[in-house]
Each structure stands twice: as structure tokens, then as C-alpha cells.
Amino acid sequence: MIKVDHAGENGAVNIYRAQRVGAAFHALFGRENLRSHLAHFQEHEEEHRAIFAQYLKEAGVRRCVSYHLCGLGGWTLGLITGLMGSRDIHATTYAVESVVLEHLRHQLDHLGTADAKARKCVAAIYEDELSHHDSGQAGMGDSRLEKLLVAIVKACTSGVIAFGMR
Structure with missing residues (x-):
């Protein structure tokens, strides 16, 4: 489990790293600048x-x-959604974190007292992931494109986790 989490x-x-590139592009045109927000979230993920x-x-x-594959997939997703704009950045964060939170809750239940060190690692990141989820949800819109993006990102994130857990 921890290998997949890692x-x-x-x-x-890499999602946040690449989204910062897209956000920088949008900032050039005077649009919402999420670079510092994304840098903060990236720092959390680096700590995790x-x-x-x-x-x-x-x-x-x-x-x-799948470590490098996750990095490449994250970079690709981050760059695409970063170039799409701030609502899509938020929608991506919401989608990924929705799946991750479910995965973490399952892990916490599964680990119980069996592996206290592993449980401590998972518990240590939960609140950050929850705050990312809530921030993403607050910043996203309600368009059909965003709903489609959320569905696709959730499916891909679930697939990557399932692949890693096999």
C-alpha cells in the first residue's frame, strides 16, 4: 500500500509542478494567478x-x-489542465483528492493496528489531502466540461491505484 501511496x-x-507552468501562461494574460496556491500544494505533496x-x-x-509512470502521468495531466485554466485546475484537484481520500480511508481501516508505522504515515497526510479536496471543490465551476473532466480524472486516478495495488 505504501509503495502505491509513494x-x-x-x-x-508532478500535477502541481506542471499546473504551475500552465498557470504562469495564464498569468501572462492577466488571468487568475494560482502559482503560489499551487506551489503551496506542491510542497505538501513533496512532504507526503x-x-x-x-x-x-x-x-x-x-x-x-509505477513510480515514474505516475510522475509522467501527473505531469501530463497537470500541464493539460493547467493550460485549460483555473476552474479546471481546481476540478482536477477535487477529482484526484476525492479518490485519494477514499483510498486513504480504506487504508486506515485496513491497517488498524496491524502496522502502526504505516498507519501513522497515512494518517499524517490525510488532513492536507482533505484541505486540497475542499479547496478544489470551492474553486471549480459547474460546467459540463468540468463535470466530464472530474469523471475522467476520477476514473484514471482509480485505475492507477487499482493497477498499483494488484
Whole structure:
């Protein structure tokens, strides 16, 4: 589970990294500038990735084979949605975090007291992910395109998690 979480956090870091590129493009034209907001969220994801990396190192476990694939997929998703605009950035955050929160809740229930260190790692990131979710939800619109984007991103995020957990 932690291997998949670590890979997912690498994807999240790259989503925000690439969205900052798109946000910079929009800022050139005087549109809403989300770069500092995205940088803040990226810092959270980098901290989360480090928490999971430390756990894997201490456990003597290699990172997930999907680590770089998650990073590439995150970068691609982030760049596309970053160029689409602020509402789509927020919709993407909302969609990803909706799936991630469900995954984390399942992990917390599953881990129980079986692996206290792993449970502590998962619990440590939960509140940040919840705040990202709520921020994304507050900033997104209600257009058909955004609803479609949310559905696609949720499906892809669920697929990546399922692939990693197999």
C-alpha cells in the first residue's frame, strides 16, 4: 500500500509542478494567478512523498514500479489542465483528492493496528489531502466540461491505484 501511496504522491507533485507552468501562461494574460496556491500544494505533496519514501527506506522496500509512470502521468495531466485554466485546475484537484481520500480511508481501516508505522504515515497526510479536496471543490465551476473532466480524472486516478495495488 505504501509503495502505491509513494508513487501517487510523485504523480501529485508532478500535477502541481506542471499546473504551475500552465498557470504562469495564464498569468501572462492577466488571468487568475494560482502559482503560489499551487506551489503551496506542491510542497505538501513533496512532504507526503518524503514520508512514504522514509517508510519504504526503513522497511527495506523498493519503490513501486509505477513510480515514474505516475510522475509522467501527473505531469501530463497537470500541464493539460493547467493550460485549460483555473476552474479546471481546481476540478482536477477535487477529482484526484476525492479518490485519494477514499483510498486513504480504506487504508486506515485496513491497517488498524496491524502496522502502526504505516498507519501513522497515512494518517499524517490525510488532513492536507482533505484541505486540497475542499479547496478544489470551492474553486471549480459547474460546467459540463468540468463535470466530464472530474469523471475522467476520477476514473484514471482509480485505475492507477487499482493497477498499483494488484
